[in-house]
Amino acid sequence: MNGAALHRHCAAHGKTTDEMLKFLSAPDGRSYLRPSIVRERLESEFAYVATSEQAGREFFRSVFGGKSDAPAPLRRSVDDLNFLPVEEPGAGALYVQCGDDLSSETTLLGMFVIPGEPIIFDYTSPENERSTLPLVERCAAVLGYRISAAD
Numbered sequence: 001m002n003g004a005a006l007h008r009h010c011a012a013h014g015k016t017t018d019e020m021l022k023f024l025s026a027p028d029g030r031s032y033l034r035p036s037i038v039r040e041r042l043e044s045e046f047a048y049v050a051t052s053e054q055a056g057r058e059f060f061r062s063v064f065g066g067k068s069d070a071p072a073p074l075r076r077s078v079d080d081l082n083f084l085p086v087e088e089p090g091a092g093a094l095y096v097q098c099g100d101d102l103s104s105e106t107t108l109l110g111m112f113v114i115p116g117e118p119i120i121f122d123y124t125s126p127e128n129e130r131s132t133l134p135l136v137e138r139c140a141a142v143l144g145y146r147i148s149a150a151d
Contacts, residue, residue: 022129022136024111024119024145033143035094035113045142046098046135048108053094059112059120060090090114095122099135109135118148 026032033041035056043049092115099108109132110122121136123129140147 022121023148023150024136024140024143025148026118026145030144032116032118035092035115038113038119038143039094039096041142042096042098042139045138047100048102049096049098051094051096055095056093056112056114057090059095060093060114064090098139099132106131108132109139111139119143119145 039049039051094113095110096113097108097110101107105124106128108128110124112120112122114120119139121129121132123132136147139145
């Protein structure tokens with residue numbers, strides 16, 4: 001996801017990019033892992049991993065087009081995307097929540113995994129963002145991705 005798409009996502013969810021700066025991207029020249037592979041690798045790294053295909057598809061639609069609560073200027077036409085199978089827009093997209101400590105939501109890391117796009121983190125609060133930084137670093141390591149920031 002380029003910086004413009006990240007800004008659209010943030011605006012669609014009533015957040016500034018300052019509230020959602022970090023994402024994981026594949027190193028230059030490498031393609032993104034399929035969401036199913038991302039899930040498998042996270043399951044090997046964390047004690048707790050939960051996924052939702054529905055939340056992943058809804059996020060996809062809110063950022064890239066289709067039926068969405070986002071205003072029309074924030075949406076892209078699904079026809080512009082060439083990385084999706086013909087079936088349903090957002091097919092394969094996942095929302096993933098992971099962590100090792102289930103005692104509080106601030107210790108769990110949420111993220112959106114869309115085929116062919118960087119992984120976008122979904123922080124519930126500034127405290128959640130601070131407390132999950134070690135989880136972000138572990139995700140980057142297990143996936144072979146780098147931590148990037150919005151343009």
